[in-house]
Amino acid sequence: MTITALPRVMSGASGRPLTLREHEVTFGTASVGALAGELEASGLMGRGGAGFSTSQKVELLARQRGHHKVVVVNAMEGEPVGHKDRTLLSSNPHLVLDGAQYLANLIGARRVAVCVSRKDSAIVNHVQRALHERERRATGPEFILHTPPWRYVAGEESALVHWLNDNQTMPQYRPQRPNVLHVGRSPALVMNAESCAHVALINRFGAPWFRELGTPASPGSTLVSVSGAVHRPTVLEVALGTPLRSILRVAGADPDPLALLTGGYGGAWLSGEHLDVAYCNEDLRSLGATVGAGILVVVPKGACGLAETHRVVKWMANESSRQCGPCAFGLPALAEDLRTLLHDARDPHGVLVRLKERCEVIQGRGACRHPDGVVRLVDSALRVFAGHIEEHVNGFPCAAMSTTRRWVTVPALEHESDLVWE
């Protein structure tokens, strides 16, 4: 049985996780064939945010020596507005596990560690049940479920491996890239849950089938979490290269928004004028935006982009693991500058200049990409909302300041008074 059109990884979704039997009826039984060539031909790009080529990553791990390799399935979903991995695991958990199993066969791993944040207890239950169902088959690698605590940076691959090693969700410093992370002494392949699901489908139906959707440079379909000014926040499966406008229409979003937050909280703003751009990395990057972790937040006209950015940056600054100075001190400084621009009208021109300087200083000086993501967000805000920021700087009143309605949801800070810099 072949799945022809969309949805692909979300086929058979019925509001509850598919059992192993239903899963095999929907997708057909798995064949463990020659995947390596297919994976390379499919051109699958990782869906975790960085968009690195999956086949290159797999090849790097396959070249490593040793028999005790590990596949780490990353379903941590660090982005507060992202729901794709959760949605996937609560409808097709076996597809993700199948993909992880093929990857394990491919690199010669004996263990698969599935990492789900302990915040999502329902998802933990779904995965546990799915693993239990597979246990009876007793073939393939050994699956272990891990439940690290939820933090923004905990989903970063080196932080995840750090958790598996030392129970700490802190990113590690890796001077060379790409490099191989190790769980204990075993090389680890860290793969996003959605990428695993795509791998499972590529193994079943082949690379040409996978390439039927999408663009030549980024083939296939992807899950997008749309929130903000929408009828109801949803996760959609769309072909890469779909025009943004039609994604927004299907999601029931505001047809004429002020701007879109793309990629996640470490992503970039995209002006609402560019709705005809295709949703794929090569087109979005030419406008400074990114697919990232498949997140779109719609901000309607009348909202203040600066205020939204400030909220996100403040939250992101608080989520820093505070290991590296430029991130621990720099991100709060960025948040403070944005607050001054919004509320304090004493020397806004100087603050704007300082903000730009600080962005340049912080860029690329952390152990992980957390500060770079925030800098990219601030940079894009300065570019996209330039006109509005000019109004703030010149002391014009901002209509959005008088309302408390905000569109980019930010989790409540756990200890609002304990912000590091206040």
Next chain:
Amino acid sequence: MNRKGDHFVLRVDPILCDGFGHCHELAPELVQVDEWGYPIIHEELTSTNELALLKSARLAVRGCPRQALRIERTNGPV
């Protein structure tokens, strides 16, 4: 052509670094500090023939209280 490479660049481990600022004192040509006291390393490759720079880089590496600095030697741009 040196086997280890005839150019070098200082590298800092940002997690280990606690912003003591000794590296800036010892190698001001190679290390600037930002407003929080953390080092901004000069990223361009320096030739190892510049002995004064190499010496101050070594001083910075040895003088770092957190041992967060090291010298990375590579072959320079051809």
